[in-house]
Structure formats: structure tokens, C-alpha cells
Amino acid sequence: MRFYNNLTISQKQIVWAWIFLALPVLFYVVIRFYPTANAFVLSFQEWNLLGDRKYVGLENYAKLFSDPVFWKVFKNTFLYLILGTPVSLVLSFIIAYHLDKVRFMHGTIRALYFLPFMTSAVAMAWVWRWFYQPVPIGVFNNFLASFGIGQIEFLSSTTNALPSVLACAVWAGLGFQVIIFMAGLRAIPQSYYEAARIDGVSTWTVLSEITIPLLKPTIVFLVVFSSIGFLRIFDQVFNMTTNNPGGPLNSTKPLVLLIYDTAFNGFNMGYAAAQTVVLFTILLVVSLIQLRLLKDS
Amino acid sequence: MASQDIAVKPFTDALFSGSSRNSRRNMGQFIRWALLFGGGILMIMPIVFMVSTSLKFPFEVYNLNLIPEEPTIENYTYVLEDGRFYRWFVNSLVISIITTASAVFFDALVGYALCKFKFPGRYLVFIAILSTLMIPTEMLVIPWYLMSKSFGWLDTYWGIMFPGVMTAFGTFLMKQFFETVPDDFLEAARIDGLNEFQIWWQVAMPLVRPALAALAIFVFLGNWTAFIWPLIVTNSVEMYTLPVGLSSFGDEVDVAWELIMTGAAISTLPTLVVFLIFQRFIIRGVVMAGLKG
Secondary structure, three states: HHHHHHOOOHHHHHHHHHHHHHHHHHHHHHHHHHHHHHHHHHHEEEEEOOOOEEOOOOOHHHHOOOHHHHHHHHHHHHHHHHHHHHHHHHHHHHHHHHHOOOOOOHHHHHHHHHHHOOOOOOHHHHHHHHHOOOOOOOOOHHHHHHHHOOOOOOOOOOOOOHHHHHHHHHHHHHHHHHHHHHHHOOOHHHHHHHHHHOOOHHHHHHHHHHHHHHHHHHHHHHHHHHHHHHOOOHHHHHOOOOOOOOOOOOOOOOOOHHHHHHHHOOOOOHHHHHHHHHHHHHHHHHHHHHHHHHHHH | OHHHHHHHHHHHHOOOHHHHHHHHHHHHHHHHHHHHHHHHHHHHHHHHHHHHHHHHOHHHHHOOOOOOOOOOOOHHHHHHHHHHHHHHHHHHHHHHHHHHHHHHHHHHHHHHHHHOOOOOOHHHHHHHHHHHHHHOHHHHHHHHHHHHHHOOOOOOOHHOOOOOOOOOHHHHHHHHOOOOOOHHHHHHHHHHHOOOHHHHHHHHHHHOHHHHHHHHHHHHHHHHOOHHHHHHHOOOOOHHHHHHHHHHHHHHHHOOOHHHHHHHHHHEEEEEEEEHHHHHHHHHHHHHHHHOO
């Protein structure tokens, strides 16, 4: 105690800072940094959990890039991204833009759009899976049948399955995006709109010259946030296609599901680690490109 | 937000006003309102169907009536008496509460230290923690699994919880909010003879309570719905969390949709009820966390 009392104020601050930080720094080193390094190292090894780890150089990566399933999965992952992000962004903007102008029952309507965000992806994947079943089980097909429209194979067709899974994911995330857009809209000073009204500017011009440019930080955030979400899609796919995860014929399988399969069904730890490194690289590149593009324009 | 009287006026005008130009605008306003409301109803249809089906007898499941002809809670008693859902519910609850308490405590502690103490290496620690946001969980699950295996953490509460006891996002969020706490307050407390820990806990923490609440909501919801890591780290039915349990349960009773919907309802309704009670508060929290991130 005497030692502590002899310290200067700034030295005391240093002592306190490290008392506060000791445990967390240990946590980040052991639970975040060491595993990251481990994943990189593992990606150059071959290991099935039982024998020894064996260095194989770039063999895992070579195997990955020559694997047709990987390229199929790669394509699927980007399909989720390039279909999901714009659709959810445009939809949520339209909803937020109009909801911002509505006063009557504003809170209730906002809650209706936000509720799905509070649900668990697994639970809702099962609800949607039920909706997609053929007649007489599925809600959608029953509904269509009541108008005399033929059945649609939602989850069992290789062309329809991916969009069907995606619809559930878009639905679940829409509420969050609406809320963030509305907060962005609220932050635009009313005086800009008043000035535009005095000048007699049309609604479209107001939208394209004032609203959207001033929303850019919100848009950047949501584009990055939602593309990362779609690139990492797993819960919905796994639960909507459990009898054959990623099926039919790998048509819905995203990268994360491939990683899960390789590691925990195939016990190919090194190969799976190489896949995670690829995922990491994709996420990094996509978010850097988007930040760059949206900041420059 | 405008007061309620003003809020209702455009709508009532839309219904009752006569004059031509105004009525056209009000008509537009009414159509906008109706479309938005209809869209909102569509949005909650999956949830409505889930709840309605969980209250139906098996023979009525394929009937698309939203209101069951003979509502029953038999599915709930059946599913809960089976014991597994009850256990999964308790697991999820314990795990979510402990990780939320831990993450909020440590994130605030680190955020405060990085914001209010001047010490060498401060910037480095901050950047190091932030950089972990770029590492996807999926990359870490394999090393975490190996680690859990060698430490005997597989299939334990600690095994499910350890990756989430601190979050980089929360640290960043809390650091941002502690910037708004004036240093004078802390200085005054220092003169009053409080130690640094007491200053943080008794003076600074109460001032960022809204941010703490926002973070708690995010962490709780994240842990309540977490799927991939609990799926990997648990292997006995007793240790499953609700999402993992529901996933396995759904596979097993593939035909009994009313039971699956009951399970889905059990894992979803608690968060929905909490949301409906604290609506305003939660939405504000989401906006706060979303925009600061």
C-alpha cells in the first residue's frame, strides 16, 4: 500500500488501467487471437482429430480450388449476397420512407415490421419450412391451390430452394434495417425539406438530392452489415434442409455449412480450416470494397 | 414524435374531409397507411401461424383457419412434460443471463479503461480488440472446438458460454458512450476519496445506463438465438440450448407440425413478450447500438 501511495497520479492511472484490463486482455489473446492463428496454421495441415497433425503446405487450398462442390458453394454464397442485400435494402428503405410519414398507429405498424427480428432464426426456419411443404401440409401451396394454381416445389427444386431459403432470411432481418433507416431519416434536418418546399422542388428531386445523399452513412452501415450477414448464412439453410443439409444437390449450401460439414461430419480439420480462411478473406475483401465504393461516390 | 391528437388528424381527415385538393392528398395518405399496415400484417403472419398452429389439435393443422376451432394447450403440456424442452429452456436461460451479465460488465470495464485512463499501449489495445470484429466466428469454431476438447469443456455450460463472455462490439459501444461522461464528475469523485473501481461502478456506470441496457438486449438476444457454436459444442440432449434442441426435435417428429410449432413458439414467445412490454425502449436500444456500431 505504501508503494502505491508513493506513485504519481499518472503512474496510478497506469496501474489501474492494467487492473481493469488484465483479465480482458488475457481473454482476447487466448479466445480470439490464439484461435485465429491456430486456424491459419491448421489450414496448412492435415488432421482428422485422431492422428498427428501433418504439414501439407498448400495442399488443402489446391484441393479446395479444384473441388466442384466448393465452386458451387462459392456461387451459392454470393447468390445469397447479391440477391439478399439489394432486395432487403430497397424493401426496408421503401417501408421506412413511408412509415416515417405516417402518424396514425405509427408505433404499432413499426412494431409489426420489427417483431420478426426478435425471433430465433432456427424457430422461424421451421415455420417457413412448414409453409413451403407441398399440399396438403404447406400453407403457401394450400393457399395457391385454393385459387386453382398448381403446386410450386419450393424446397425440393434446385432452382427454387435457394430463393425460398433466402426469403426467410430477408424477412427476419427486414425489421432491423427499417428501424435503422428510420433513425437515419429522423436525423436529416427538417430545414432542408422546408427549403426544398419553398423552392417548389418535386418529391423525386427531394428524394434523390436530399434524402438519399444525406442517408449515405446509414446506407454504408446497412450494406456492410447485411452483406456480412448473407455471406455467413447458416441457421436458415441448416434447418430448412435438415434431412439433407444444403440440398437438394448442394443447391442451397453456403460456405459456412460446407465448413461445418467438413469439420464436424468429415473430421477434415485442416481442410475445413482452409475453407474458413477463404471465408475470412471474402468477408474482408467485400467489406473493404464496399466501404471504399460508398465512401468515394 | 408529434402528440397523439396531431397524429390522428391526417387519418381522420382522409376519411371525412371533402375539399378536392386536400382529399386527394389525404386519399394518398390513406393508401400509404393501408399498404404499410397490410405489409406489417404480412410480416407477422409466420408468427401468427406458428402460435395458432401450436394451439390446434393434429386433425386441424391442415386447416388454414387462424383461429383454432377448438383451441387447446395440449401441445404445450405434451412438449413440456416430455422434459426436454423444459431443460433446453432452462439451459438457454442460464447461458443467456450469465453471458449477458458478464459481457455487459467486462465490455463496460474495458470501454471505460480505454476511454478514461491515459496509459501507454492504450491505442494498441483498442485497435487489437476492434480488429477481432473482422474475424468471423466460423473461423474460430474449429480452434474453439479443439480447445474445448482438450480442456474437457465439451458439453458443459462453460463450453457453450466461454466465447461470449466479452464482446468487441460491446467494448467499442461502451467506449463511445463513456466519452460523453465529463471528466469533472470523475475528478470530483476522486477528490471525495473513491478508488478508481468505485468511480467506474458508482459514478460512471449509472450515467451510461441506457447504453448498458441497449448492449444487454443485444447480447441477450444474440445468445438466446445462437445456433452454430452450441450445435458444435454440445452433444448430449440434456445440454442442448433451445435452438439446437428445436433443430433436433424438428427432425425427429417431421410429420407432427403442431408439435414443431409449439417448440418454435416456446423458443420465440419469451423474447416477443419482452419486446411487446419494452417496445419503445428496445427499439431505441437497437438504434443506439446499430448507429454507434
